[in-house]
Amino acid sequence: AVLADNKFEVSLWARNEEQVEEINARHTNSRFLKDAVLPHNLTATTDIGQAVAGAEIVLFVAPSSAMRDVARLAAPHIGANALCIHATKGFESVTYKRMSTVLLEELQIAPERLVVLSGPSHAEEVVRKLPTTVVVASASVEAAEQAQDSFITPYFRVYTNKDVVGVEVAGAIKNIIALGAGLSDGLGFGDNAKAALLTRGLAEISRLGNAMGANPLTFAGLAGVGDLVVTCTSKHSRNWRAGSMLAEGIALDEVLSRMGMVVEGVRTTSAARELARLYGVEMPITEQLFAVLFQSQSPRNAVESLMGRGRTHETEDLAGI
Numbered sequence: 001a002v003l004a005d006n007k008f009e010v011s012l013w014a015r016n017e018e019q020v021e022e023i024n025a026r027h028t029n030s031r032f033l034k035d036a037v038l039p040h041n042l043t044a045t046t047d048i049g050q051a052v053a054g055a056e057i058v059l060f061v062a063p064s065s066a067m068r069d070v071a072r073l074a075a076p077h078i079g080a081n082a083l084c085i086h087a088t089k090g091f092e093s094v095t096y097k098r099m100s101t102v103l104l105e106e107l108q109i110a111p112e113r114l115v116v117l118s119g120p121s122h123a124e125e126v127v128r129k130l131p132t133t134v135v136v137a138s139a140s141v142e143a144a145e146q147a148q149d150s151f152i153t154p155y156f157r158v159y160t161n162k163d164v165v166g167v168e169v170a171g172a173i174k175n176i177i178a179l180g181a182g183l184s185d186g187l188g189f190g191d192n193a194k195a196a197l198l199t200r201g202l203a204e205i206s207r208l209g210n211a212m213g214a215n216p217l218t219f220a221g222l223a224g225v226g227d228l229v230v231t232c233t234s235k236h237s238r239n240w241r242a243g244s245m246l247a248e249g250i251a252l253d254e255v256l257s258r259m260g261m262v263v264e265g266v267r268t269t270s271a272a273r274e275l276a277r278l279y280g281v282e283m284p285i286t287e288q289l290f291a292v293l294f295q296s297q298s299p300r301n302a303v304e305s306l307m308g309r310g311r312t313h314e315t316e317d318l319a320g321i
């Protein structure tokens, strides 16, 4: 919708024929965006080739679990000079690869044509044109600036960044912390607990990102602090809502089926735990979230474990950043 507002002819690929018909006939997407009216120059199709052939920009927003399959379907139709952008927040399951790595493996494009878009940007607010800021990161300044020019509007402000790794790691890991924030709120803990989760969560994001080669300053930016704050505090956050349902004692499978939308933090918890081991960094919140999600740890015991950890020094703990 933002690109269409900027006068691009936008073709949206979707698998569901009814949704495609609804978008084309009524300019609404009632399942995901309730009453929002979409721009008339945004049309939908079930034919991925038709959606991307000849496109100047291809925007990938499939859930991380579907990114490789979707990229593989689109690849034969994408021009070598197309600007490929993704806004997906997660890692690939099993391989734990970042989304840009997956895309570069599947698409016949140079790394200089790939951009990551991230930051605090709940779709429900963007579609209502409420003020939103995001960051676009690319190995190529030119590509990042092309993405910035394409997306920027008076209500959607876009910053550039060169740190693809940092922006992707921050966007993925904040979902784990948001699950924790939902759990904390659901258990009736207060603002102190949530502030602690955000702060120590940012330390985990920074530690892993740093080990993976990110620029530490990225974590103080929109993809880091910005998205962490919005996802841990917004009523729109699926990750926060899933965490609060878990606190009520609802089983994970049931939570996911009630959500009916992707909750990236669940798979990301497994991926981040493995990455933490691989890179030799400590991620205690992630570790406890994993235990709650997959090892029947009670949320209250998880909090006790976190509070009872060995004493440590706040800044030395971040040394190396």
Ligand SMILES: NC(=O)c1ccc[n+]([C@@H]2O[C@H](COP(=O)([O-])OP(=O)(O)OC[C@H]3O[C@@H](n4cnc5c(N)ncnc54)[C@H](O)[C@@H]3O)[C@@H](O)[C@H]2O)c1
Binding pocket: 015, 032, 061, 062, 063, 064, 065, 066, 069, 070, 087, 088, 089, 090, 121, 122, 123, 124, 260, 261, 262, 264
């Ligand atoms: N919703 C937001 O506000 C928001 C903001 C920024 C980034 N993101 C990120 O965008 C990504 C997608 O999130 P979303 O909010 O659109 O999720 P969603 O659950 O609302 O929608 C996901 C869509 O992907 C489709 N899908 C699922 N599996 C697929 C497959 N194998 N092939 C093709 N399509 C498939 C679903 O049918 C659905 O239409 C996530 O990584 C999320 O973190 C979301």
Ligand SMILES: O=P(O)(O)OC[C@H](O)CO
Binding pocket: 089, 119, 120, 121, 122, 175, 178, 227, 230, 231, 236, 237, 238, 239, 240, 262, 263, 264
């Ligand atoms: O609804 P969530 O928790 O998937 O978060 C959506 C976006 O990442 C917020 O920026």
